[in-house]
Amino acid sequence: MTTVVTANCQKCRFTDCVTVCPVACFHGDEEMLYIDNNVCIDCGACVPVCPVHAIFEEADLPEELHIWIEINAERAPGLPSVTEKEDPLPGAEARKAELGY
Amino acid sequence: MSALGSEQHPLRVAIVGSGPSGFYAGEALIRSGRTVQVDMFERLPAPFGLVRHGVAPDHAKLKEPIRVYDGIARNPQFRFFGNVTVGRDVSVEALRAAYHAVILCSGAETDRRLGIPGEDLSGSHTATEFVGWYNGHPDYRDRSFDLSREVAVIIGQGNVAIDVCRILAKTVDELKHTDIAEHALDALAESRIREIHLVGRRGPAQAKFTNKEFRELGELVDCDPVVEPADVVLGPESLAELNERSGTVAKKNLEILQGFASRPPRGCRRRVFLRFLLSPVELKGTGRLESVVFERNRLEGPAGQQVARGTGQRLELACDLLFRSIGYKGIAMPGLPFDARQGVFPTRDGRILDDAGAVIPGLYASGWIKRGPTGIIGTNRADSVATVGSLLADLPQLDTGPKPGADALSGLLAAGDRRVVSYADWLVIDRAEVERGAAKGKPREKFTRIGEMLALLGVPAP
Numbered sequence: 239m240t241t242v243v244t245a246n247c248q249k250c251r252f253t254d255c256v257t258v259c260p261v262a263c264f265h266g267d268e269e270m271l272y273i274d275n276n277v278c279i280d281c282g283a284c285v286p287v288c289p290v291h292a293i294f295e296e297a298d299l300p301e302e303l304h305i306w307i308e309i310n311a312e313r314a315p316g317l318p319s320v321t322e323k324e325d326p327l328p329g330a331e332a333r334k335a336e337l338g339y
Numbered sequence: 340m341s342a343l344g345s346e347q348h349p350l351r352v353a354i355v356g357s358g359p360s361g362f363y364a365g366e367a368l369i370r371s372g373r374t375v376q377v378d379m380f381e382r383l384p385a386p387f388g389l390v391r392h393g394v395a396p397d398h399a400k401l402k403e404p405i406r407v408y409d410g411i412a413r414n415p416q417f418r419f420f421g422n423v424t425v426g427r428d429v430s431v432e433a434l435r436a437a438y439h440a441v442i443l444c445s446g447a448e449t450d451r452r453l454g455i456p457g458e459d460l461s462g463s464h465t466a467t468e469f470v471g472w473y474n475g476h477p478d479y480r481d482r483s484f485d486l487s488r489e490v491a492v493i494i495g496q497g498n499v500a501i502d503v504c505r506i507l508a509k510t511v512d513e514l515k516h517t518d519i520a521e522h523a524l525d526a527l528a529e530s531r532i533r534e535i536h537l538v539g540r541r542g543p544a545q546a547k548f549t550n551k552e553f554r555e556l557g558e559l560v561d562c563d564p565v566v567e568p569a570d571v572v573l574g575p576e577s578l579a580e581l582n583e584r585s586g587t588v589a590k591k592n593l594e595i596l597q598g599f600a601s602r603p604p605r606g607c608r609r610r611v612f613l614r615f616l617l618s619p620v621e622l623k624g625t626g627r628l629e630s631v632v633f634e635r636n637r638l639e640g641p642a643g644q645q646v647a648r649g650t651g652q653r654l655e656l657a658c659d660l661l662f663r664s665i666g667y668k669g670i671a672m673p674g675l676p677f678d679a680r681q682g683v684f685p686t687r688d689g690r691i692l693d694d695a696g697a698v699i700p701g702l703y704a705s706g707w708i709k710r711g712p713t714g715i716i717g718t719n720r721a722d723s724v725a726t727v728g729s730l731l732a733d734l735p736q737l738d739t740g741p742k743p744g745a746d747a748l749s750g751l752l753a754a755g756d757r758r759v760v761s762y763a764d765w766l767v768i769d770r771a772e773v774e775r776g777a778a779k780g781k782p783r784e785k786f787t788r789i790g791e792m793l794a795l796l797g798v799p800a801p
Contacts, residue, residue: 258717260404283717
């Protein structure tokens, strides 16, 4: 089991997720966040707080998003840790509306 | 004089309670960029609150935040004072005099009552007692639960209810390599329970399980989930709730429930009955619990505001053991205002309020004692960051004179030969637990008596 950040985070990066992570497993580049699944405890605290439904536990991950398991695993460990709320990317609200949330 | 929180004038904060909200408050203070001294007070010799004594033993991963707390505790700006009960050994007033600020993170230690006849019959227990017992909490070490009969009922459908259910439903082999307390494993090994009823007053759309915990009930080695087909058919209001943004978890729960309802039973030794729209109205028995009487409910009201209303129709279920898990409340602290109905300190943005609704300077709260028993471990991190944010914003208004911190309390702390347990002391206990667990293939075997823990630190038995 793992928990992953998926495509909806791109162009948004709201970072609400990091505020409820009990083990600081989020890492980020300029585009989005990723979960380090070696650290994540699959508690699911981040899933409901994402304004754009970008985060899934593996059991609930739609088939077309399965590629994100590998992307998170590859990207997260090499990127800086994000543990505090940051401003979303410019245009995040518009993107959120576009995604229907 | 230099500013409070500078190297010359450190900010001294006392944190009461060593669970997640306490540690995340400590972390937020240490990371604030100010010079701080954080002193954490805990009534037990062992830290970590509900991560140690609440999280179920078979959920090892959910205990990993302890690694984070260990990192915080090893920070030179942090000190642990275990085996000290604030409100008894040290008053909140004494803490306020010794520190610039006090953050209460004492959690929700007691259960809500059903308020029905027979509630205190032998065989009727709180979920808290059972959870504390199987997790080796010293307060519950000597409780006993009669597992020699066949039917157990759990009132409530939150994650604690599901934990209790799962521990009752699992085989010993599924538990013996966890950190479950030895006395509990021995008792569960003799359990003759065959039926567990997990009962909610509302419908499946309103159950508070998280998906993962709910799904797990279908993955037990020797236990079948049982669902009445009628219970998975929802009314239009409940269906509307599931399609709301807030209904994502409930929608998935319904899918899981439908999965349980449609799969053929495997003929397991135990069965978990998921039951809905039932409120207990009486526990019956002569001398001990023999049955529970439920009233059947229906949901009334518009989507999102549906309430369970009794229909008058009653049904009686023979049972031998009952646990109530319908919510938790904090306990009042001598000298502090308390909202007894909610079981929390009255607060605004984490600042504790007096009876007139005015902020009491320097007193803060976080976690379940602030917001009530909602959310999971990580929820407390955001909560504590918010409370510490209020505290830091208040720095100019706090009593900014120098404060002595725990040094001024040493007389109080050592009164009556009490052994104050430092973090280094705790690590001695921790190592001993891990060592004796390793012999049995367990991550640890907890010490379940305070005297045993103190004996490891050289304190003679009384």
